[in-house]
Structure formats: structure tokens, C-alpha cells
Amino acid sequence: MPFGPRLDRPSAVGTEGRPRATSLGVAALVTVAVVVATGVAVGDPGLFGGVGLLVGLTVAGVALADRERPVEAVVGHLLFLPAASLLVALVVLQPSFVRVGVVLALAGVASGYADVADAETVSEALETNLLAYVFGFVGLFAVGAVALGARLTVGLAEGLASAGGGPVALAVLGVLVAVACGCLVLAVRTVPAVDLAPASRHDEVAGYLRRAQRGLAALAGLAMAGALILVALAVGTRSSPVAGPLSSVGETVTSGVVVVPVFAVAGLAVLVSVLSVAVERAGRTFDAGAGKGLVATLAGAGYVVFVGTLALPVMTVTPVGYLAVAVAVVVPLAVYAVAAAWLVILRLGVVSDRTMPPGLTAAGLVCLAVGAAAADLPHALVFAAVAAAMVAWDAGTFGLGLTAELGHRPETRRLELYHGVLAVAVGAVAVAVVTALDAARAAAGSGLGTPQTVALATLGVVVLLVLVRG
Amino acid sequence: MTGDDSRPGDRVPVGGRRARWRGAVAAAVVLAGAGAWLGDGALVLAGTIPLAYLASGSLSAVEVPELAVERSVAASPAPPGRPVGVTLSVTNETERTLSDVRVVDGVPDDLAVLDGSPRAGVALEPGETWTGEYTVVARRGEYRFDPPRVRVRGTGGGAVATTTRPAEGDDRLVCRFDAEAPPVTDEGTDHIGQLSSDDPGAGLTFHSSREYRHGDPADRINWRQYAKRGELATVNYEQWVSTTVVLVLDARPACQVGAGPGRPSAVELGAYAATQAMTALLRAGHDVAVAAVGVDGSGPAGTGWVGPGRGREQRERALSLFETASEAGGSNPERNRRGFRKVAELAGPDAELLLVSPLLDDVPVEAVTEWQAFGHARTVLSPDVVPDNTVSGRVEAVRRRTRLARCQSTGARVVDWRRGTPLPVVLDHALDVAARDVEEFAHAGASVTPTTREGGR
Numbered sequence: 021m022p023f024g025p026r027l028d029r030p031s032a033v034g035t036e037g038r039p040r041a042t043s044l045g046v047a048a049l050v051t052v053a054v055v056v057a058t059g060v061a062v063g064d065p066g067l068f069g070g071v072g073l074l075v076g077l078t079v080a081g082v083a084l085a086d087r088e089r090p091v092e093a094v095v096g097h098l099l100f101l102p103a104a105s106l107l108v109a110l111v112v113l114q115p116s117f118v119r120v121g122v123v124l125a126l127a128g129v130a131s132g133y134a135d136v137a138d139a140e141t142v143s144e145a146l147e148t149n150l151l152a153y154v155f156g157f158v159g160l161f162a163v164g165a166v167a168l169g170a171r172l173t174v175g176l177a178e179g180l181a182s183a184g185g186g187p188v189a190l191a192v193l194g195v196l197v198a199v200a201c202g203c204l205v206l207a208v209r210t211v212p213a214v215d216l217a218p219a220s221r222h223d224e225v226a227g228y229l230r231r232a233q234r235g236l237a238a239l240a241g242l243a244m245a246g247a248l249i250l251v252a253l254a255v256g257t258r259s260s261p262v263a264g265p266l267s268s269v270g271e272t273v274t275s276g277v278v279v280v281p282v283f284a285v286a287g288l289a290v291l292v293s294v295l296s297v298a299v300e301r302a303g304r305t306f307d308a309g310a311g312k313g314l315v316a317t318l319a320g321a322g323y324v325v326f327v328g329t330l331a332l333p334v335m336t337v338t339p340v341g342y343l344a345v346a347v348a349v350v351v352p353l354a355v356y357a358v359a360a361a362w363l364v365i366l367r368l369g370v371v372s373d374r375t376m377p378p379g380l381t382a383a384g385l386v387c388l389a390v391g392a393a394a395a396d397l398p399h400a401l402v403f404a405a406v407a408a409a410m411v412a413w414d415a416g417t418f419g420l421g422l423t424a425e426l427g428h429r430p431e432t433r434r435l436e437l438y439h440g441v442l443a444v445a446v447g448a449v450a451v452a453v454v455t456a457l458d459a460a461r462a463a464a465g466s467g468l469g470t471p472q473t474v475a476l477a478t479l480g481v482v483v484l485l486v487l488v489r490g
Numbered sequence: 491m492t493g494d495d496s497r498p499g500d501r502v503p504v505g506g507r508r509a510r511w512r513g514a515v516a517a518a519v520v521l522a523g524a525g526a527w528l529g530d531g532a533l534v535l536a537g538t539i540p541l542a543y544l545a546s547g548s549l550s551a552v553e554v555p556e557l558a559v560e561r562s563v564a565a566s567p568a569p570p571g572r573p574v575g576v577t578l579s580v581t582n583e584t585e586r587t588l589s590d591v592r593v594v595d596g597v598p599d600d601l602a603v604l605d606g607s608p609r610a611g612v613a614l615e616p617g618e619t620w621t622g623e624y625t626v627v628a629r630r631g632e633y634r635f636d637p638p639r640v641r642v643r644g645t646g647g648g649a650v651a652t653t654t655r656p657a658e659g660d661d662r663l664v665c666r667f668d669a670e671a672p673p674v675t676d677e678g679t680d681h682i683g684q685l686s687s688d689d690p691g692a693g694l695t696f697h698s699s700r701e702y703r704h705g706d707p708a709d710r711i712n713w714r715q716y717a718k719r720g721e722l723a724t725v726n727y728e729q730w731v732s733t734t735v736v737l738v739l740d741a742r743p744a745c746q747v748g749a750g751p752g753r754p755s756a757v758e759l760g761a762y763a764a765t766q767a768m769t770a771l772l773r774a775g776h777d778v779a780v781a782a783v784g785v786d787g788s789g790p791a792g793t794g795w796v797g798p799g800r801g802r803e804q805r806e807r808a809l810s811l812f813e814t815a816s817e818a819g820g821s822n823p824e825r826n827r828r829g830f831r832k833v834a835e836l837a838g839p840d841a842e843l844l845l846v847s848p849l850l851d852d853v854p855v856e857a858v859t860e861w862q863a864f865g866h867a868r869t870v871l872s873p874d875v876v877p878d879n880t881v882s883g884r885v886e887a888v889r890r891r892t893r894l895a896r897c898q899s900t901g902a903r904v905v906d907w908r909r910g911t912p913l914p915v916v917l918d919h920a921l922d923v924a925a926r927d928v929e930e931f932a933h934a935g936a937s938v939t940p941t942t943r944e945g946g947r
Contacts, residue, residue: 386517390524399532406536410543413513422611429607438589438613450542454535461531
């Protein structure tokens with residue numbers, strides 16, 4: 021393994037899996053070289069670094085999402101969707117063949133290394149991730165509703181304070197405190213704190229919790245009673261001597277500085293309760309479905325935190341924040357569309373599970389070549405991209421064949437290097453010849469024929485070779 | 491591998507070609523089409539690059555080359571459970587470089603590869619030899635290796651030829667219970683037993699000295715004392731005694747399991763351990779009886795039985811019984827329980843019982859507990875065949891250790907034969923324990939603390 025730890029779990033001998041490491045290394049090397057050269061040619065030297073990072077996170081996310089351990093799976097889902105969404109956004113915002121080609125080529129290399137291009141892995145990761153997305157979507161709405169409720173409550177409290185005076189404002193605060201205490205009691209009851217504590221401290225923790233519940237219930241009762249007394253006071257003593265001081269106190273306690281934290285505590289307590297119950301329900305049984313539910317729940321909660329963290333700073337300043345949230349919600353749908361297309365290609369048998377990574381790399385590099393030609397980049401880059409596509413395909417499929425026939429145990433580096441050097445040599449000769457022909461064509465003007473006639477000649481050669489050699 | 495076999499010098503038929511460049515055809519068509527569409531001549535020219543690969547693959551050809559294949563199997567015959575190294579060599583005897591040679595050795599299906607790989611992919615220059623090693627786990631029987639299959643590809647990997655090459659050298663692995671066991675004479679060694687007792691007499695270890703009596707052998711006279719004091723004294727040594735040891739092999743169906751596919755079963759390992767123990771005891775001059783519980787025979791309660799005896803023929807009879815035991819076990823649980831009980835009844839009052847069992851259920855534990863009533867010295871030698879890489883295996887390992895502890899709590903000596911340590915080391919422990927047991931028998935009343943020894947394969 022030349023670069024970092026492997027993310028797949030290979031069998032000693034198997035017909036599936038990724039190519040041997042050296043073949044993958046050769047394919048990765050030529051692909052990265054062409055992508056870096058393309059970045060330099062288009063004036064964006066950070067192209068490989070930016071796209072490579074997102075592609076790497078996306079593929080690592082899929083690989084980890086396939087793991088059995090919930091923590092690894094949750095981390096995988098938390099990596100996958102944000103990175104893939106940013107990748108899709110990157111392509112959609114500045115669409116070009118070059119960018120699409122770079123993304124596809126790097127995705128092919130990365131998925132080959134992680135051995136995650138097969139239909140089973142993708143579909144399982146997609147299934148759980150879709151569930152996490154739905155949970156996150158619902159959670160986002162819930163958080164939005166809580167935020168909206170907080171805002172309305174603050175407005176209501178301020179309105180009541182200004183209309184009813186200080187006693188009413190204090191009564192509203194009392195009701196809010198009582199509700200918050202109720203929510204905290206709910207959270208204390210649902211969070212499995214006793215179970216999470218060491219066995220030796222179960223009784224001690226249970227005692228703490230009982231005392232906390234009693235204290236919170238007493239506080240809620242006191243707050244509610246105080247609210248009722250204050251309402252009665254407001255109704256009966258509008259012109260009493262205490263109205264003046266209470267009015268000024270009321271203005272203070274109904275301001276956002278006091279109400280928002282109380283409401284936040286209540287909302288957080290409800291959120292914790294819901295999560296605790298959801299995780300407890302999902303983890304009650306140990307079958308695959310329950311595991312997926314647990315992972316999806318935790319990942320969905322992570323998405324809510326992620327989107328909230330991103331959007332909150334801008335939401336308070338400008339409506340652009342709402343747009344950001346909307347984009348964060350919609351872009352994953354495009355990710356799922358791409359993943360679904362990936363699955364359709366595999367299910368239809370256009371490309372097999374095994375050959376998907378080298379096929380994707382080669383297709384990406386061909387796409388890059390077309391984009392480079394369309395963008396009028398140097399012709400040498402176009403030729404190099406096509407040759408790199410062939411080398412990536414050749415080395416990739418050769419390494420896959422080795423894996424299928426010999427498994428992962430035997431040392432085959434020399435054999436692979438021999439084949440890789442041969443493939444690169446054929447490509448180098450082909451590029452040199454084609455570059456010379458291109459130079460001759462440029463020197464002779466249209467003397468060598470139009471692109472259409474050359475294309476027809478190429479197609480004729482293709483048909484001839486196919487007929488002759490199968 | 492699949493594919494048509496070919497003989498040296500054969501040209502590979504078209505059917506031996508791998509279609510690897512359909513993608514290149516598609517790429518050429520796409521590039522040419524895009525070039526025509528965009529009116530870009532460079533793109534059209536780029537479409538010829540995939541054709542270069544297609545052409546190189548099409549021009550690739552291969553012949554089945556002259557390859558010399560040699561195999562050597564270390565340590566054959568080998569005892570069950572022993573890792574046996576296999577070395578495979580392939581030499582390119584042609585005058586050209588072979589860019590892609592893949593070899594798969596014909597490992598017998600019943601043997602598991604423990605380490606390394608019987609497969610290889612190499613590039614060989616003229617006259618170059620590749621050598622690979624792998625390790626298989628020996629199981630009782632004789633296993634013949636199939637000839638290695640060789641697949642050769644032409645430059646570019648388009649053309650393929652597959653053939654089998656008979657390997658020179660070793661072509662089989664033989665595994666026997668008595669492999670590496672030293673020969674047994676009819677009379678044993680010069681000593682009468684090799685279990686020492688506290689009784690003074692002839693032996694090797696100094697015990698005491700006493701006044702000389704008429705007729706004492708001259709080699710036991712303490713000549714140094716005579717030189718110093720002028721008094722004759724006779725040296726006593728710890729006396730070596732012989733005893734009867736009954737080897738009880740647990741060969742019930744519950745023990746016909748191994749640690750994994752291609753691994754020897756617990757009965758095979760037990761039979762191997764019993765064979766080695768018996769050889770050591772016979773060489774020491776002890777009488778040895780053998781019982782195989784779970785084998786239909788003429789012994790007590792219908793079990794396999796070889797009565798007490800010594801010498802070469804005794805070992806041959808026991809080996810025959812062990813081989814029968816390793817193949818199949820009786821399936822009558824009640825008869826097996828009776829068999830364990832009857833063995834203790836048949837053993838003489840001074841006999842020691844050595845039970846060889848993987849302790850995969852409670853039956854042998856109950857037997858050891860019952861034997862306590864007969865007053866026999868008991869030793870349990872338990873080969874460990876429980877895998878520790880699965881949850882169920884770990885649970886079973888805990889159960890087995892509990893059974894070992896239960897055996898120990900009855901006063902029996904317990905030796906846990908772990909995987910990873912050679913059997914002789916374990917037997918040293920077991921027989922050392924047995925020697926001390928005999929001492930305890932000889933001097934009843936001595937305080938004894940049972941111990942558990944651990945060894946491994």
C-alpha cells in the first residue's frame with residue numbers, strides 16, 4: 021500500500037476487490053500528473069488540491085459508511101454528504117468538461133483505492149444516507165420551528181409587558197421558566213444517565229437524578245404559582261404603588277437577553293429527549309435495520325448541527341442565510357441523483373463492479389481531454405490526457421485481473437511495474453507521434469484534411485481493428 | 491484459473507485472447523466524434539491514441555514457454571498440526587524475457603495454507619528462477635499435490651496461454667502420528683522405569699548414604715569417604731521405578747472438530763499427543779495401555795482397547811487404534827460414558843490415567859471426577875482447538891478453561907496444550923507431572939497441590 025491505510029477489507033483470494041497496489045499507484049500517478057498539469061494550464065494551480073480533498077472525503081465517507089461499527093459509519097455519513105454536496109456545487113457553479121473530467125478521474129482513482137465503487141457498497145451507503153438526510157431535514161424543520169417559537173415568544177412577552185405592565189411581564193417569565201423546568205424534567209427522565217454511569221455508581225447517580233427532578237418540579241410549581249399571583253396582582257392593583265417598580269423590572273426580564281436563554285434551555289432539553297428516545301428505540305434490537313436507524317439518526321442530528329453552524333451566523337445578518345440553508349437542503353438531492361445514476365450504470369451492466377474505478381478514471385480523463393480541446397488548452401495536454409486515460413484503464417484492469425487470479429497475498433510489484441512501464445511507453449510513443457502529426461497538420465494548414473475527414477478515417481480504422489481482432 | 495491447456499510450442503488460438511480494449515474503441519469513437527463536432531483536429535488526432543493501445547494488444551502473441559518447476563516439501567512425514575513449509579521454484583529456460591507468468595500450485599483441498607501464498611505472478615528474464623514459499627498445516631494421511639498451473643501472457647496482456655507443468659521434487663505430504671517419534675526397543679532403556687521415587691536404591695540422583703553391607707555393588711561404594719576415614723559406605727540414589735500408564739483418548743464425535751477448515755481435528759491432535767507420550771513411556775520401560783473412547787472395539791463397554799504392554803508391537807497396536815479413532819467416532823453417548831468408567835475399573839490400582847481430550851463438553855470432566863473415587867493418579871492433556879477470532883469461539887474458550895479448572899479442582903494434573911508450542915515441550919510438562927504423581931503414590935500421605943501447566947502448538 022503506497023499511500024496511507026486501506027479502507028476496504030480484502031479477502032486473501034477473491035474475484036472482487038480493488039486492483040493491486042502498484043497498478044493503482046501507476047494509474048494514480050498518471051492521473052494526478054494530468055490533473056495538476058491541467059490546473060496549471062487553466063490558471064488554477066489549486067485545482068487538484070481542492071477537488072482532490074473533496075473527492076477524498078466523499079470516497080472515505082462511503083467507505084466508512086459501509087463499516088459495521090456505528091461510530092465509523094456515522095463519521096462516514098457525516099463526511100460523505102457535505103463533501104459530495106460541495107463537490108456537486110463546485111461543478112454546477114462553474115460547469116465545464118475540464119472540471120467534470122477532473123472530478124470523475126479523481127473519483128475513479130479514489131474509489132479504486134477504497135474499493136467502494138461496487139453497487140452493493142454504494143446502494144447500502146446511499147440507503148442509510150438518504151434516511152439520515154430525511155432525519156436531518158425533519159430535524160432542521162424542528163429546529164427552525166423552535167427558533168421561530170422562541171422569536172414569537174419573545175415578541176409576545178415584550179407585547180404583554182408593554183400592554184400589561186411589569187406584573188404581566190414577570191408572569192410571562194414565570195410561565196416560561198415553568199415550561200423550561202418541565203422540559204428539563206423530561207430530559208432527565210429520558211437520558212440514560214444511570215445506564216451510562218459506572219455500575220458502582222448507579223445508585224448514586226439515580227439519587228442525584230431523583231433529587232434533580234424534585235428540585236425542577238418544585239421550581240416549576242413556584243414559577244407557575246408566582247405567575248398566577250402576578251396576574252392577579254396586575255388585574256387588581258393597576259394603580260398600586262408597586263406598579264411603577266414592577267414595570268421597570270418587567271421591561272428588563274422580558275428582553276431577549278433573558279427570554280432567549282430560557283427558551284434555548286427548554287428547546288435543548290426537548291431535543292436531547294427526542295434524540296435519547298430515538299437512539300434508545302433504534303438500539304433496542306441488534307439487527308441490521310436497527311443499526312441503520314441508529315446510524316441515520318445520529319448522522320441526521322449531525323447534519324442539523326452542521327447546517328445550523330454554517331447558516332446561523334449569516335441568518336442573523338441577512339436573508340442570504342436562508343438561501344444558504346435552502347442550498348444545503350437541495351444540493352444533496354443532486355448528490356443522490358448522481359449516486360442513483362452510478363447505480364443504474366452498474367445495475368444495467370454497462371460497467372461491472374470491478375471495472376468501475378478504472379473505467380471512471382479513463383472516462384474522466386477523456387472528458388478532460390475534450391474539455392481541454394474545447395477550452396483551447398495546449399494540444400499536448402489533450403494528447404497526454406487521452407494517453408493517461410489509456411494507461412489508467414490498462415494498469416487498473418491489469419491489476420484487477422491479478423487480484424482476481426492471485427488474490428492480495430503474493431508479491432507482484434515487479435510484474436505490475438513491468439506492465440505499467442510498457443503501458444506508459446506505448447502512450448509516450450503515441451503522444452509523440454500524434455504531436456508530430458499535429459505539428460505537421462498545423463504547418464500544412466488544411467492540406468491534411470478537415471477534422472471531419474480525419475474523424476471519418478479514424479472511425480474507419482476503429483471498425484477495421486474491431487472486425488479483425490474482435 | 492480457467493482456460494484451454496496448451497503444450498510447449500503451441501501457438502495460442504484466438505480463443506486464448508482477452509478482450510481488454512473495448513473501452514479504447516469507445517474512447518476513440520467519442521474523441522473522433524467530439525473532434526468532428528467541435529471542428530477540432532487535435533481532438534480527432536487524440537482519438538488515434540487509444541488505437542495505438544488496441545493495436546499493441548492485437549499484436550500481442552504468446553507461446554507456452556519452457557518452464558522448469560520444482561517443489562520441495564519440508565519435513566515429510568510430519569505430525570498432525572505441524573506447519574510444513576513448501577517451496578516452489580519456477581525457472582525460465584527460454585532465451586527471452588517472460589513478462590507475465592502466473593503460477594498456482596496444486597495444494598490438496600484438505601490442507602489449509604497457514605502462511606504465504608501458493609500463488610505467484612512474476613516477470614522472468616532468461617535463466618532466472620523465482621522461488622516462493624508457503625506453509626500448510628499437516629493433517630493425518632497422505633496428500634498428493636496437483637501439478638502447478640501456469641498462465642503466461644504476451645506483452646500487453648492480450649494473449650493468454652494456460653497449462654499445467656509437472657513439478658519435479660516432492661509431490662506429496664505425508665502426515666503420521668508417529669512422525670519424529672524415536673524408535674522403541676522391546677525392552678525399553680536400561681533403566682527400570684524413569685519415574686523417580688523417594689525410596690533409596692539404584693538411580694542417578696543422590697539420595698543418602700549408609701553403612702556398607704556385604705554384597706553392595708562396587709559402583710555404589712563411597713570411595714572418597716573410604717579414602718578419608720577408612721570406612722566403607724554405600725551411596726543410595728533415588729530409585730527409578732516403573733508403572734502402568736493408561737492413555738485414554740477422547741475420540742467421540744464431539745471431538746472430531748478442528749480449529750478451522752483444513753486444520754487437524756482434536757482427535758488427530760490428541761492421537762498425536764498420545765502417540766508421543768506412549769513412545770516416551772515405552773522407552774522409559776513403563777507398561778502402557780491405550781483406550782479410545784468413541785471407537786467401537788472389544789474393550790470395556792465396547793470401546794477401543796489395547797491392554798497393558800511394552801515394546802515395539804505394543805506401539806504398533808496402539809497406532810492402529812489411534813488411526814481408527816481419527817477417522818470416525820462412535821455415536822452412542824451412554825456407551826461412551828460407560829467406556830470412561832470401565833477404563834478406570836480395568837486399570838490396576840497403581841496405574842496412572844492420562845486422559846487426552848480437547849474438553850469440548852462436560853463428559854470428560856465427569857469422567858475425571860469419577861476416576862477420583864478409584865484413587866488413580868490422573869493427568870489431563872488437552873489440545874486446544876477452539877478458535878479465538880470469533881465471538882462464539884471466545885465463549886467456547888472460556889467454557890473450556892472452566893472445564894480445565896474443574897478437572898484441576900478434582901486433584902487431577904492439567905496440561906493445556908496451546909497452539910504455538912511444540913508437543914515435546916508440553917509432554918515434558920505432562921510427564922514431569924506424572925513422575926511426581928508416582929512419587930506421591932509411592933509415599934501416600936504427602937501433601938500435594940495440583941497444578942495447571944500450559945504449553946502450546
